[in-house]
Amino acid sequence: MPITYLDKTKTFKLDTPNTTYMFRIVDDEGFILHLYYGRRLTDENIDDLARIEEPPFVPSKNNRDRGSFMDCAPFEYPGHGLGDYRDDAFSVINEEGYSATSINYKSYKILPGKPKLPGLPATFANTNKNIEQSSDKQNSICNTLEITAEDSANGLEIILSYSVFEDVDAIARSVRVRNTGKYQNIKLTKVLSASYEFYGDDYDTIFMHGTWARERNIDREHLGYGKHYVSSTRGESSHQEHPFIALLSSDANEDYGDVYGFSFVYSGNFIAQAERSQFDNVRVTMGISPVDFCWNLKAGEEFCTPEVISVYSDAGLGKMSRNFHDLYRNHLIRSPYKDMKRPILINNWEATYFNFDTEKLISIAQKASQLGIELLVMDDGWFGHRDNDSSSLGDWYVNENKLKGGLKYLVDEVNKLGMKFGIWMEPEMISPDSDLYRAHPDWAIQIPGRTPVMSREQYVLDLTRQDVRDYTFSQMEKILKSANIEYLKWDMNRQLTDLGSALLGAESMGELYHRYCLGVYELQERLITEFPNLLLENCSGGGARFDPGMLYYSPQIWTSDDMDPVERLKIHEGTALVYPLSTMGAHVCDCPNHSTGRTTPFETRGYVALSGTFGYELDVTRIPEADRNMIPSQIKMYHRYNDLVRSGDYYRVASYRENHEWDCWEVVSKDKSEALVTVINVIGRVNYKSRLVKLKGLDPDKIYSLKVFNMETAAEDEEFLRLRGDALMYAGINVKGIYHGDFKGRLIHLNEVTVQ
Numbered sequence: 001m002p003i004t005y006l007d008k009t010k011t012f013k014l015d016t017p018n019t020t021y022m023f024r025i026v027d028d029e030g031f032i033l034h035l036y037y038g039r040r041l042t043d044e045n046i047d048d049l050a051r052i053e054e055p056p057f058v059p060s061k062n063n064r065d066r067g068s069f070m071d072c073a074p075f076e077y078p079g080h081g082l083g084d085y086r087d088d089a090f091s092v093i094n095e096e097g098y099s100a101t102s103i104n105y106k107s108y109k110i111l112p113g114k115p116k117l118p119g120l121p122a123t124f125a126n127t128n129k130n131i132e133q134s135s136d137k138q139n140s141i142c143n144t145l146e147i148t149a150e151d152s153a154n155g156l157e158i159i160l161s162y163s164v165f166e167d168v169d170a171i172a173r174s175v176r177v178r179n180t181g182k183y184q185n186i187k188l189t190k191v192l193s194a195s196y197e198f199y200g201d202d203y204d205t206i207f208m209h210g211t212w213a214r215e216r217n218i219d220r221e222h223l224g225y226g227k228h229y230v231s232s233t234r235g236e237s238s239h240q241e242h243p244f245i246a247l248l249s250s251d252a253n254e255d256y257g258d259v260y261g262f263s264f265v266y267s268g269n270f271i272a273q274a275e276r277s278q279f280d281n282v283r284v285t286m287g288i289s290p291v292d293f294c295w296n297l298k299a300g301e302e303f304c305t306p307e308v309i310s311v312y313s314d315a316g317l318g319k320m321s322r323n324f325h326d327l328y329r330n331h332l333i334r335s336p337y338k339d340m341k342r343p344i345l346i347n348n349w350e351a352t353y354f355n356f357d358t359e360k361l362i363s364i365a366q367k368a369s370q371l372g373i374e375l376l377v378m379d380d381g382w383f384g385h386r387d388n389d390s391s392s393l394g395d396w397y398v399n400e401n402k403l404k405g406g407l408k409y410l411v412d413e414v415n416k417l418g419m420k421f422g423i424w425m426e427p428e429m430i431s432p433d434s435d436l437y438r439a440h441p442d443w444a445i446q447i448p449g450r451t452p453v454m455s456r457e458q459y460v461l462d463l464t465r466q467d468v469r470d471y472t473f474s475q476m477e478k479i480l481k482s483a484n485i486e487y488l489k490w491d492m493n494r495q496l497t498d499l500g501s502a503l504l505g506a507e508s509m510g511e512l513y514h515r516y517c518l519g520v521y522e523l524q525e526r527l528i529t530e531f532p533n534l535l536l537e538n539c540s541g542g543g544a545r546f547d548p549g550m551l552y553y554s555p556q557i558w559t560s561d562d563m564d565p566v567e568r569l570k571i572h573e574g575t576a577l578v579y580p581l582s583t584m585g586a587h588v589c590d591c592p593n594h595s596t597g598r599t600t601p602f603e604t605r606g607y608v609a610l611s612g613t614f615g616y617e618l619d620v621t622r623i624p625e626a627d628r629n630m631i632p633s634q635i636k637m638y639h640r641y642n643d644l645v646r647s648g649d650y651y652r653v654a655s656y657r658e659n660h661e662w663d664c665w666e667v668v669s670k671d672k673s674e675a676l677v678t679v680i681n682v683i684g685r686v687n688y689k690s691r692l693v694k695l696k697g698l699d700p701d702k703i704y705s706l707k708v709f710n711m712e713t714a715a716e717d718e719e720f721l722r723l724r725g726d727a728l729m730y731a732g733i734n735v736k737g738i739y740h741g742d743f744k745g746r747l748i749h750l751n752e753v754t755v756q
């Protein structure tokens with residue numbers, strides 16, 4: 001039983017396969033105090049860790065120092081304004097103007113499965129099934145504990161929800177707040193999704209930061225006193241900061257040490273914070289950013305937060321990542337494409353930018369289809385009168401000057417070549433120069449009397465409005481039904497400013513950010529319901545909305561607008577810290593690379609793209625012939641290894657981000673019978689020996705045969721080594737022959753050999 005209640009000590013024990021999470025209820029007032037999170041325990045008698053038998057003691061024993069108790073007790077979900085000066089998780093403004101909250105235990109229940117979070121993306125209980133646990137209790141591999149607490153002075157019920165997975169070391173937490181009617185309206189000014197308590201003076205944190213074309217850089221720091229946080233107030237999870245935080249022992253590394261990872265299943269504003277306070281209590285909080293957030297909760301209504309996933313690993317960052325990968329692959333992504341090899345696509349953005357027509361696209365498709373590419377994606381510039389990025393967003397009708405004969409003609413021609421067809425749209429946006437804006441200027445998010453801030457010469461559509469969402473959906477539907485379109489790239493190229501909605505009204509303007517995000521989710525849900533076989537790829541100016549929320553709707557997300565393979569080594573490392581390789585949009589680019597100006601071997605560009613979804617973004621009719629001739633080999637490589645890359649366990653062996661010389665990652669099949677090792681030597685080496693690479697994740701007792709994939713023959717060379725797993729991991733192998741010149745790569749395939 002993964003959720004246990006021990007009546008004697010009023011303790012709750014939540015067990016995943018290898019971890020335990022515990023808290024208990026103390027004192028007459030029902031304080032909910034954290035006890036433990038870490039390796040799985042068989043003994044549950046650790047209630048002493050709540051520290052209520054030492055000064056300042058609980059209020060029933062020492063009410064004169066209640067404030068001191070409040071300021072150091074390890075609260076499961078800390079309220080506001082009543083003596084706990086660390087950061088809180090929950091504050092309000094009631095009708096009398098008071099902001100204080102307290103969270104006092106009332107009751108609990110244990111539910112089989114995992115209830116849906118209304119209107120929000122969330123993990124689900126059953127693996128590989130897009131169904132609710134409640135309708136399939138027998139396959140339950142997740143149960144949910146709901147703690148109902150109350151804040152009687154405000155007439156609020158606060159429901160803390162913990163869903164505990166039985167097949168992966170993860171716990172999902174979210175919160176619901178219900179107005180039971182003491183006040184007609186309560187303004188929620190902060191409702192975080194979860195708070196976690198730790199104790200100690202020797203933790204590090206990992207946050208991820210970035211910018212356009214440089215997303216998800218790993219930033220590790222020792223946790224000093226005070227509050228340390230990342231957040232977004234941009235209306236999306238953002239390039240700049242990421243809805244993730246890891247708290248780790250300062251000696252932890254890729255394979256060793258305690259690591260706690262927290263990931264927020266949401267695509268809008270967030271805060272992720274670690275705070276070390278006076279007694280070395282460490283509090284980690286995560287949820288919707290309280291900045292510009294104010295939600296009216298009327299009597300009888302309930303507000304539900306998005307969820308936070310926590311993962312504990314006793315064996316470093318690698319194990320944390322593999323837990324997130326398994327959870328997101330099996331319990332979050334719903335798309336039927338999740339377990340399928342994705343069609344190899346060619347996207348025309350960096351091939352043509354806005355300068356294309358039917359003839360050009362068909363010429364790309366003709367050449368691409370001959371080489372084995374399976375899907376043509378027509379990117380930005382096919383609609384309205386869009387010849388650059390300054391117009392037409394919102395005018396989702398075909399520009400027949402470019403696409404002579406219309407969209408259906410083009411799609412049919414591409415289909416005749418044996419290729420699928422995909423399209424780009426940016427449904428959340430409106431250009432000032434568009435028929436839509438001329439007809440409905442009030443559909444843009446803006447503040448009357450202020451000229452809205454322009455970004456990429458566009459505004460954001462007010463998706464808090466049902467009429468705007470309905471119109472947007474109808475336009476998308478029309479396009480998607482007008483031809484055989486099998487893939488959609490959903491882009492979002494600017495962040496929110498000028499928070500004003502023509503319909504929300506003064507009272508509710510603080511709901512705009514969250515309602516916007518709910519609006520995006522509603523649209524994507526409608527889309528995948530109406531078009532269940534559409535392959536959806538989310539995108540936001542590259543990877544500004546690469547978050548778990550989006551993965552609920554699309555199995556893949558465009559990782560970054562920078563396709564330079566050297567830059568991608570860092571971006572992929574940061575992204576794969578949390579997200580499975582199967583979700584990372586990755587293309588072979590043209591050279592010199594449009595972002596960095598760097599020229600890298602075509603072969604290496606392919607190796608790096610292989611660690612994601614794999615595709616091309618170049619003018620295949622114009623690239624050097626030698627590169628073009630390599631495409632069929634790369635396609636064979638993809639078909640040979642993608643099943644493994646998509647479904648295997650990811651191990652990071654060397655980090656170019658850290659060592660500035662070389663990178664190495666490995667994917668091992670779940671049964672450990674097969675592995676693929678990718679080595680990229682970024683900087684050429686002079687007068688060094690071959691590099692010693694110690695492999696990871698293999699079965700020490702299995703014997704493996706090692707072969708190199710040869711791009712010239714498009715096949716594996718003869719076996720160059722046969723060794724047992726223990727030797728491969730503990731002694732290592734010498735990787736030879738890729739050190740003369742820069743940016744060289746090597747793929748090594750391992751297969752178990754059965755000895756008779």
Ligand code: GLA
Pocket residue numbers: 349379380389424491493539540541542543558560561
């Ligand atoms: C964004 C995307 C690119 C491309 C352009 C088109 O930047 O990330 O891949 O689609 O928009 O304008």
